[in-house]
Amino acid sequence: MAVSSPSAVGRAWQYVWDPQRRLAAVGVALAAIGLIAFGVYASVSGPPPLQEAVVYFDTDATKAQKDAVRAACPTVGKALQEPPDRNNLATSRVYPLRYNVSEATTEDRAALYACVYRQPGVRGVNQETQGQ
Numbered sequence: 001m002a003v004s005s006p007s008a009v010g011r012a013w014q015y016v017w018d019p020q021r022r023l024a025a026v027g028v029a030l031a032a033i034g035l036i037a038f039g040v041y042a043s044v045s046g047p048p049p050l051q052e053a054v055v056y057f058d059t060d061a062t063k064a065q066k067d068a069v070r071a072a073c074p075t076v077g078k079a080l081q082e083p084p085d086r087n088n089l090a091t092s093r094v095y096p097l098r099y100n101v102s103e104a105t106t107e108d109r110a111a112l113y114a115c116v117y118r119q120p121g122v123r124g125v126n127q128e129t130q131g132q
Contacts, residue, residue: 048102050130053079053112055097061121066096069122073115075099077108101127 006014016025057066075081080100101109113125 050100051102052082052128052130053099053101053109054126054128055099055116056123056126057121058123065119065121069116069119070097072119073112076112076115077104079104079108079112 015021055069057069070081070084073081078101082098082100084096099112101112104112109127116122116125
């Protein structure tokens with residue numbers, strides 16, 4: 001009866017579990033398991049990503065209209081109005097009103113959007129998630 005040579009998987013297994021390489025193989029396996037466990041933990045237990053509702057205004061909206069929207073639609077439930085930016089960046093001037101809606105319920109968001117859309121000079125609201 002002829003003895004067949006081991007398959008490629010069998011040869012690799014013999015190579016890895018050779019007594020001289022066994023410690024390194026166990027170390028690599030434990031490191032891989034640790035990385036996978038940390039990835040699952042970070043995904044499940046990490047803080048939720050920041051979600052913002054950014055109010056878009058018409059191009060001809062005045063600063064008074066933008067300030068009126070800020071005053072008319074304060075924080076609703078857990079939809080928190082963010083303070084105005086203190087910098088002079090163009091994006092801060094174009095999009096001066098943002099809400100943190102990370103923990104807001106659907107009802108909070110609906111009430112906020114209804115309030116914002118009732119104001120003159122508002123074109124729309126865009127919800128953005130950090131990292132997208």
